[in-house]
Amino acid sequence: MAKILGGIGTSHVPTIGGAYDRNKQNDPDWAPLFRGYEPVKAWLAQRKPDVLVFFYNDHATTFFFDHYPTFALGVGAEYAIADEGLGRRAVPPLKGHVGLARHMADALVNDEFDISVFQDLPIDHGVHSPLTMFWPPSPDWPGKIVPIEINVLQHPIPTPARCWKLGQAVRRAVLSYPEDLKVVIVGTGGLSHQMNGERAGFNNEKWDRKFLDLIARDPRKLVAMRHADYIRLGGTEGAEEIMWLAMRGALSPRARKIHQNYYLPMTTAMAVALFEEPDAKPAPRKARSARKTRRNGARASA
Amino acid sequence: MNPQLKGVEQLGGTYLFDLATSARALRLNRFLHGFTVPANRALFKEDPEAAFDKAGLSAEERRMVRELDWAALMRYGASFFCLEKLGRVKGVSNPEMVAGFRGESLEEFLKTRNVPGAR
Ligand SMILES: [Fe+2]
Numbered sequence: 001m002a003k004i005l006g007g008i009g010t011s012h013v014p015t016i017g018g019a020y021d022r023n024k025q026n027d028p029d030w031a032p033l034f035r036g037y038e039p040v041k042a043w044l045a046q047r048k049p050d051v052l053v054f055f056y057n058d059h060a061t062t063f064f065f066d067h068y069p070t071f072a073l074g075v076g077a078e079y080a081i082a083d084e085g086l087g088r089r090a091v092p093p094l095k096g097h098v099g100l101a102r103h104m105a106d107a108l109v110n111d112e113f114d115i116s117v118f119q120d121l122p123i124d125h126g127v128h129s130p131l132t133m134f135w136p137p138s139p140d141w142p143g144k145i146v147p148i149e150i151n152v153l154q155h156p157i158p159t160p161a162r163c164w165k166l167g168q169a170v171r172r173a174v175l176s177y178p179e180d181l182k183v184v185i186v187g188t189g190g191l192s193h194q195m196n197g198e199r200a201g202f203n204n205e206k207w208d209r210k211f212l213d214l215i216a217r218d219p220r221k222l223v224a225m226r227h228a229d230y231i232r233l234g235g236t237e238g239a240e241e242i243m244w245l246a247m248r249g250a251l252s253p254r255a256r257k258i259h260q261n262y263y264l265p266m267t268t269a270m271a272v273a274l275f276e277e278p279d280a281k282p283a284p285r286k287a288r289s290a291r292k293t294r295r296n297g298a299r300a301s302a
Numbered sequence: 303m304n305p306q307l308k309g310v311e312q313l314g315g316t317y318l319f320d321l322a323t324s325a326r327a328l329r330l331n332r333f334l335h336g337f338t339v340p341a342n343r344a345l346f347k348e349d350p351e352a353a354f355d356k357a358g359l360s361a362e363e364r365r366m367v368r369e370l371d372w373a374a375l376m377r378y379g380a381s382f383f384c385l386e387k388l389g390r391v392k393g394v395s396n397p398e399m400v401a402g403f404r405g406e407s408l409e410e411f412l413k414t415r416n417v418p419g420a421r
Contacts, residue, residue, distance in 0.1 A: 014396075015421070029420040059383040064335050065324045085337045085390030153383060155320040156304050195382040195396070198315030200403040201411065228309040236316060265417035267400055 002100065002177035005047050005184050007251045007275040008040060009215065009244040010130040012056065012188040013268045014084075017129035020136070021089060033270055036261025037133040040274050043259075044135055044142075049184040051097045052135065052145050053104075053170065054127050055163075055246040056188045057152045059084070061124035068154050071166065072116045073108070074123070074147035075101040082122035092137050094123060097144035100177055104146060107173035113166060115148075123147060126188055130272070150246065152189065152239045157227065163242040164223045167249020174250070187247025189240025193268035196236060201267050207233040208262065208269045211241060215273065216257035219248045237268075254278050315404075319381050327379030333357040333367075334384035337391050346391065370394065372402030395421055 016033065024030035061082045063069060079094040108115050127147055135142055148170070151157050158166075167185075174183050191208040194200050211234070214222050222245055230238050248255075259274040310318060317323070324331070336342040336357070346353040354364045366375045370392060375385055382399075389399050401411035412418040 029417050059386070060331070060335055060381055061338060061383075065328060065331060065381070083338050083340070085343070085387035087340070153319060153381065154324055155307060155318055159306060194316070195400065196319075196376055196403060197317045198404055199313060200315070200400045201414065226308075227306040231307075231310050231316070231318075232313060236318065265420035266397060266415050 002174050002179060002181040002183055003279065004171065004174055004251065004277055005049055005182055006043075006255060006277050007185040007187070007247045008052075008134070008272065009187050009247055009275075010040075010134075010272040011190055011268060011270040012126050012129045012240075013193075013270060014125045014129050015266070015268075016270060017089060017125055017132055020132040029265060032261075032263045033265075034133070036263060036270075036272055037130075039259040040134040040272060041136075043274060043276075044184070047182065047184075048142075049182040050143050051100055051181055051183045052131075052143065052186050053100075053174065053183060053250070054145055054147045054186045054188065055150055055167070055170075055243040056123075056126035056147060056186075057240060057243060058126055058149050059124050060153060062118075062121045063149070065154060068151055069116045069149060070151045070158055071113075072118050072149040073101065073105055074119075074121070074145075074149075075105055075117045076119040076121070078120060079145075079147065080120075080122040081128060082124040084124055089128065091128060091132060092140050094128065094131075094147075095141055095144045097146055097181075099179065100174070100181060100183075101146045103177045104170065104173040107176055108169055111169050111172060113169045118149075130188055134272075148246075150243055152237075152242065155227075157239060158242065159227070160225055160230070160242050160245050161223050163246040164219070164249040167246040167251075170246070171250040171252075185247045185250040187243040187245070189243040190234065190238055191241060191262075191269040191271045192234040193237045194235030195267070199235070202235040203264055203267075203269055204233055204235070204238075205262075205264060205269065208264075208271065211244075212260055212262065212271060212273060215244055215248055216275070219245065223249075248275070251275055252277055317376055319379075323379040324381075327381075329358065330363050330367075330375075330378065331381050331384045333359060333363075334380065334388050337387035343391050370402075372399050373405060376403055397421055
């Protein structure tokens with residue numbers, strides 16, 4: 001059966017991918033960003049997941065306002081890197097896990113999450129800007145993805161509570177996949193930023209740090225908030241934090257935050273947080289059977 | 303009104319992109335979104351008026367795009383994420399666009415940032 005090793009919350013500003021493409025790791029302006037992703041990269045290299053399931057938002061690139069999907073699941077085998085006005089980044093096309101994605105479409109729709117699906121559409125920086133920081137191609141991507149787009153551009157956008165529930169439904173979908181796959185859930189976006197009006201350039205480090213605390217310790221508090229709260233505290237584009245809620249909703253309550261980094265150089269607070277499920281680490285031999293009993297007990301009461 | 307957004311109207315300098323804005327500026331945003339296609343960028347660079355004609359832009363829409371009047375484009379209903387494509391085509395960075403929204407020069411805006419070189 002497929003299992004979930006953990007989760008990653010990360011900002012997805014285009015400049016993160018730009019810093020990678022321009023080899024800025026030793027530039028003092030960018031080094032703190034690169035350093036912050038090192039533990040995530042090392043964790044993935046060690047755990048070797050087969051698939052990353054991405055909650056992300058499109059930026060009027062793949063989709064346009066003539067039909068903007070609230071939730072859309074990618075079920076294709078390959079996604080081109082989208083041209084956002086400058087040509088494509090020089091990284092390979094993203095590889096989709098068709099088997100898991102089709103299973104997730106069945107599972108979500110039968111779980112009354114009537115998600116739309118897309119095949120071979122190009123995908124923008126919402127997925128691949130942070131991806132190169134922790135899962136770089138060498139020369140090809142280390143594994144496959146399943147992308148789930150969430151509308152955060154055109155209001156009404158889905159509520160924080162709905163995104164949390166989507167995460168929970170995605171968890172059920174992934175865990176019911178019969179193949180032995182190792183899966184990591186990623187939520188991209190945020191943290192505080194606003195890209196419109198005279199309030200553009202708004203940031204709120206105090207709120208960002210509180211968000212990073214609550215997402216690990218008490219995510220229900222974040223789920224209960226309204227979009228107006230997110231916008232007041234984190235700017236209009238702070239609404240992207242609902243992708244983190246979907247990611248957190250797809251993890252078990254026992255997932256622990258084992259790393260985080262925060263860097264606010266320009267207009268967007270760039271954060272990354274790594275969550276690990278307790279089962280992810282192979283237990284020493286004699287501890288294993290005891291832990292298994294406990295785990296089964298927890299599952300039965302869930 | 304969307305109950306999720308109640309209270310946002312009290313924030314100054316904030317333009318929510320909702321269905322009314324989307325409908326009002328659909329033609330302009332469609333034009334800007336078109337910059338994801340290389341042929342549209344080529345036409346715009348070579349002959350902007352021909353690109354405006356093809357998209358059926360109004361005189362005011364043409365003026366704002368021609369002059370890169372970021373603040374006016376935003377007030378008109380352009381989505382930032384469509385404007386971002388125009389920025390890329392014209393070689394204008396996001397910090398410069400944000401400065402435009404704030405009515406500041408790029409230099410003034412960069413003074414308010416933690417790491418002005420991180421662009
Ligand atoms: Fe974004």
